[in-house]
Amino acid sequence: MNLDSADRKFGWMEKRQQMKETLQLFIDSLKDELYSLSQDIWSQPELAGNETHAHDRLVRFFSQRDQNWTVQSHYQLPTAFRASWGPVGGWGGEGEPVLNVGFLCEYDALPDVGHACGHNLIAEVGAAAAVGLKAALENQLELPVPVKITVLGTPAEEAIGGKINLIQAGAFTDVDLVFMAHPAQQDASFLPTVTIxxxxxxxxxxxxxxxxxxxxxxxxxxxxxxxxxxxxxxxxxxxxxxxxxxxxxxxxxxxxxxxxxxxxxxxxxxxxxxxxxxxxxxxxxxxxxxxxxxxxxxxxxYPTPTYYNILPNATLANLYESNGKALGIEFPEQPASFSGSTDFGNVSFVVPGIHPFFHIGTGALNHTEEYTEAAGAEKAQLYALRTAKALAMTAVDVVCCPDLLLQVREDFNRARLKLEE
Ligand SMILES: [Zn+2]
Ligand SMILES: [Zn+2]
Missing domain, CATH: 3.30.70.360 (Alpha-Beta Plaits)
Incomplete structure (x- = not known):
């Protein structure tokens, strides 16, 4: 079922549009606060596993927003955290399974060059998308399924693989979907990564x-x-x-x-x-x-755990692209190849999700001093915020259309089955 037929079936086109507008306005209204969050992390770069300042700053961001966020600092790992909100809505009454939408924040830096991979922007995008989705959902008591939002602070991506530790600790067992986005040289809803x-x-x-x-x-x-x-x-x-x-x-x-x-x-x-x-x-x-x-x-x-390749999810990727295009994001028809590795790959084997890449207004390459500068510049904010909006809008689509959720799960199962071929 495509989006239009899902809308015809559920009559949600208008409501969904309103929710998307609400979240865009909300994220825009918070732009100074979000930039300051990103700057605070960027100006005090911390290496994998030592991100105490970034951890505390993000924990403060969620605990001071409003009392409806339940925040667990030092969640499973010393510099990981978990912030949850909800559930709201649901047509099925009490006991109905909750749809838990996850957003991931990375925030580790690199030796000598600081935030040359722009993980300060990943943290900002994850936080912005989560609070944006919350703003869109909080007055929607008529959602088809009860929805909850979970933000996971996932440290140590550049080394160690914090997400792999969090998977092993059960942090993803009750999460149904995961969203994050990574700064790069281009916008792409999916790029193949390699195992290592x-x-x-x-x-x-x-x-x-x-x-x-x-x-x-x-x-x-x-x-x-x-x-x-x-x-x-x-x-x-x-x-x-x-x-x-x-x-x-x-x-x-x-x-x-x-x-x-x-x-x-x-x-x-x-x-x-x-x-x-x-x-x-x-x-x-x-x-x-x-x-x-x-x-x-x-x-x-083997001193560190293996990073897996990212499993594609075509439904989520297509939704992300159509939401991104509505916000002015341009996706090259032939994205440049990329041979990096990420611990999000391991997450994509246990929960359906997407990890789009986004341009931040520079031609510089990740892991260079020039990229560090670009990741802290005000110019990157436009790109980061519209990426956050596109992620939250994609979550709105799935939350509002149970058939889309089904498709997302089918894509996930198909990608997993392919592994055994
Ligand atoms: Zn990175
Ligand atoms: Zn990196």
């Missing part, structure tokens, strides 16, 4: 005098070199989009001592999670073969 597994490999050999008694040693550097070469040969047999790249981190201490210890660090990336398992198995075989050949012991460690 970081692997650390340690070889333990046996030291000996390299000239007097070389036959007594087990050369851990040889193991590392063999592993590096094995992987270089493996690369020839990989699909073009697959990546493996790495370094030798430790390779011995002195030429006349046979190295007893060596260490490699590699990143493995594939567009699809199912391929990453294959790549990991093949890389591990290379690491082990080097240990066998040299008589060394090998340890293969």
């Amino acid at each position: 597994a970081e692997v650390s490999v340690k070889y333990h050999g046996k030291a000996s005098h390299a000239s007097a008694y070389p036959w007594e040693g087990l050369n851990a550097l040889d193991a590392a070199v063999l592993a590096y070469n094995n992987l270089s040969l493996l690369r020839q047999q990989l699909k073009p989009e697959w990546r493996l790249h790495g370094i030798i981190k430790h390779g011995g201490v002195k030429p006349n001592i046979i190295p007893a210890y060596s260490e490699l660090e590699f990143y493995l990336r594939t567009p699809l999670l199912k391929d990453l398992c294959d790549l990991k198995a093949r890389a591990e075989a290379c690491f082990r073969a080097a240990a066998v050949a040299t008589g060394c012991q090998v340890e293969i460690i």
Whole structure:
């Protein structure tokens, strides 16, 4: 069912339009406060897992708005939070399942360059969309399903993967939809991201005098070199989009001592999670073969959790695009390719959601000093606020049309099923 037929069926076209206008006006009325929120986070950049100032600032933003937000600071992780509002509406009476609409705020920065990924704007957009949706919903007691809003502060995206910890802690189990948006070089409702597994490999050999008694040693550097070469040969047999790249981190201490210890660090990336398992198995075989050949012991460690690729949701993406276009957002027909990774990928495997990218008025690239400057500039506000509006308007569509919600869930199930093919 498309939007028009959903409207004909439920007679909600006008009401939905009103709700969208309400949220736009509300977000505009809050623009100074939202800019100040973003600036406060931007001017005090904090690294993954250490975002205490951003956490406190966002907790204050929601707890001081009105008493109807229930705010849990330090939720599951020291610098995560949860703010909830509702439920309101519903035709089915008491006991009817609640539709919980989630918005995510990221707020970690990068070493040396501050907010070069613009996560201060992600926090602002998530907060603006959530309070905008609330303004649209609060006088609508006749909604088809009872609706609740949940904002999750999700720290440590640039390292560690805070969202993965939050998934494991059950933070998403009662959330039905998730929305967030990420600053980039263009507007796009969906861009494919890649999975990433970081692997650390340690070889333990046996030291000996390299000239007097070389036959007594087990050369851990040889193991590392063999592993590096094995992987270089493996690369020839990989699909073009697959990546493996790495370094030798430790390779011995002195030429006349046979190295007893060596260490490699590699990143493995594939567009699809199912391929990453294959790549990991093949890389591990290379690491082990080097240990066998040299008589060394090998340890293969994955120090951080794997970031998954983002699963697409065509219904949410189409709704976001039509709402965005109504606000003047231009979506390039052929979005530029992008090979980044995000822990939102893991969220997209457990809850239907979207993670659009948005232009912030600069040609600079993420993770550069120029991008840091642009993410803090007033010019970015226009782009951030209209992105927040488009997200909240998309939520309005789904909240008002149960058939659209069904479609969103079907898209999600289809994308998950495809993984098993
Ligand atoms: Zn980022
Ligand atoms: Zn980044």
